[in-house]
Amino acid sequence: MGRKILFITTDQQRYDTLGCNGGTIARTPVVDRLAAGGIRFERAHPQSVVCMPSRSTILTGQYPATHGVWMNGVPLPPDAPSVADTLHDAGYRTALVGKAHFQPFLDPLLRFEENAMSRTGLPGGMTYRGFEHLELAAHGPTGPLHYARWLAAEHPGAIAGFYRVLDASFQVNGAGGGETSAPQVQENPIERGWYHTDWVADRTIAWLDSLAAGDDWFCWMSFPDPHHPWDPPQSEVGRIDWRDVPLPPGYPERAEDRARIIDAKPRHWRMWYDGTLVTNFEAPARWVPATLSADQVREITARNAVECELIDEAVGRVLQAIEGRGWADDVDVVFTTDHGELGGDFGLLFKGPYHVDGLMRLPLVWRPAPGCRLSPEVVTRPVGLVDLAPTFCAIAGVDAPGWMQGAALPVSDTDADARRFERVLTEWDSELFGIDVHLRTVMRDHWVCTVYRPGTCHDGTEGELYDLDGDPLQQLNLWDDPARRSERDALVADLADHEPRARDPRPLLEAPV
Amino acid sequence: MNERASIRREVRITGSADEIWAVAGDPARLTEWFPGVVACEVDGDTRTVTAGAGRAMTEQIVTIDRLQRRFQYRITTPMFRQHLGTVDVVDLGDGTCMVVYGTDAEPAMLALAVGGATGQALTNLRALVEAGGPDAGAGEIAGS
DSSP: OOOEEEEEEESSOOGGGSGGGTOOSSOOHHHHHHHHTSEEEEEEEOSSSSHHHHHHHHHHSSOHHHHSOOSTTOOOOTTOOOHHHHHHHTTOEEEEEEOOOSSOSOOTTOOSHHHHHHHHOOOTTOOBTTBSEEEEOOSSSOSSSHHHHHHHHHOGGGGGGSOOSBOTTSSBOOOEETTTTEETBOOBOOOGGGSHHHHHHHHHHHHHHTSOTTOOEEEEEEOOTTSSOBOOBHHHHTTSOGGGOOOOTTOOSSHHHHHHHHHTSOTHHHHHHTTSOOOSSSSOTTOOGGGOOHHHHHHHHHHHHHHHHHHHHHHHHHHHHHHHTTOGGGEEEEEEESOOOOTTGGGOOSOSSOOSHHHHOEEEEEEOOGGGOOOOEEEOSOEEGGGHHHHHHHHHTOOOOTTOOSOOOOSSHHHHHHTTOOEEEEEEEEEETTEEEEEEEEEETTEEEEEEOSOSSOOSOOEEEEETTTOTTOOSOOTTOGGGHHHHHHHHHHHHHTOOOOOSSOOOOOSOO | OOSOEEEEEEEEEESOHHHHHHHHTOGGGGGGTSTTEEEEEEETTEEEEEETTSOEEEEEEEEEETTTTEEEEEEOSTTOSEEEEEEEEEEOSSSEEEEEEEEEEESHHHHHHHHTHHHHHHHHHHHHHHTTSHHHHHHHHTTO
16 A cells, blocks of 8 residues: 545645745644644646646646647646656555646636536546546636536526626626626625535545545546635635735736836736736726725735635645545645735736746645655755646556656755756746747746847847845846846747747647636 | 637648538538537538537538638527538648638637637548548548
């Protein structure tokens, strides 16, 4: 019998939303305890700051350029490798409960397996990307996934209480709600136990209960929150009064300060802030960031924190169930998210082609199976979500296949230095309705360096360079600072030297998201 | 962001223009190559397409021009404010053809959701034709 793996992801969760990472708004004692008894990573970055590419990186252990999901709406190719396949082949029972999103959601023909499987199921004895059991959910209460069908069957009256994710034009909805008319906020009267966070935990526990005591298992428990919309059960919203929530350090309260900071960045920042450019499907098309008020930032931050607390409590229930099965000493728990959320930084919300900490610095906690007796550590060296798949292989005692491009996560800074965890790379490519944006970023030492390739708004000479030691909020772009030219040149060269292999031909964009 | 969008996908297929047109220009053969379409019925200039979930979409056939080898149709279900799909088979004169599938629609996101499927449709069409002619390959591709 080997080590079992509970892999927990959230969606679009900031690093600073966990107590163990210094967060002060959401109470997250369960994950904080995992961090205290395990390894907490202070510089974990995604390889893409949007869902489908990032989740595909987690699954394949490859960079977006290599697995082919170069933007949301590009389905993961059927022949892409999967760590779940590797583990299943090694004898692990495998499940994915919650949000998958390796294939597009907006699928009116229902041609993608993930959207069809709640009706069709998996053929007997078959797996989907290595998972023998899948029960899927997304952010909303409608659509073809398991959660939506369950809600429609069991609690149809609850559907109307959710925020409508898409507007009448199938654009991301920008309508406001709550007490501040904040975008993507709505009072949702749903009973807490029917909300998708608890549903994901319930279905995870049900699957674990179906296993034999001696089974080895890998369970990816994937919460759709705290990704917008921010419509948690209204019964829980009172936990945090938004009026008491401090503004995030990255939100300059004076409009002229926001404008000054953004104007020192490549021009698509200001164009989106002013509502003159929409580059992607990751934020409401009709919402203008410059209209975001301080109170709206507070209300969204409070609701986001409530969602993080509900997740933490749901994780606690699952860990209790694991303990009840007698597995507590044998289970590795890994907690992370697919990417971050701007959360008011620079006066912005949601996500997009903006490679700054709000989107790139992720919560990552690995609590090795207590039976391994590894010492708790804090790792400050850069790691990536690309390193998760080889980590799962290492936990399972399986050699990481050659197609994986990362390495098993370090258990300490000493280990990281010995195995040369020096840099982490992040890519952005988007091409939507004639507008293209392409970024390549390296984080190493105390620098974040982003190179812009030619696109609709950029001629290929632009860039961003931030000194995280002196400017942790990344408000001072040093790209054009002659005094930093040598650092910039070295980072650009380092980035070029570590460009991941690109899949050829590049898969086609098949849907908006 | 514009309300309307225009999506284009294309593929080069080894085969004669007549072979390709026999499939692409026949509105009743859509199930053989368009992903997610499980049934289609043609009644005059109306085509009813059924997707995997059992959802039916009605379409108006606008153009079947065998001389230009152009097929056009409109999706008329209400969620589209406008739609025009165009399939052109262009003989390149070297034993290959370029097949171009255009989708012009409003709202833009539905244009991409439907037009995004046309790339896979053309890949399926190429496999169908290059497998030895439309009849030979039809059974393998249907329902893929």
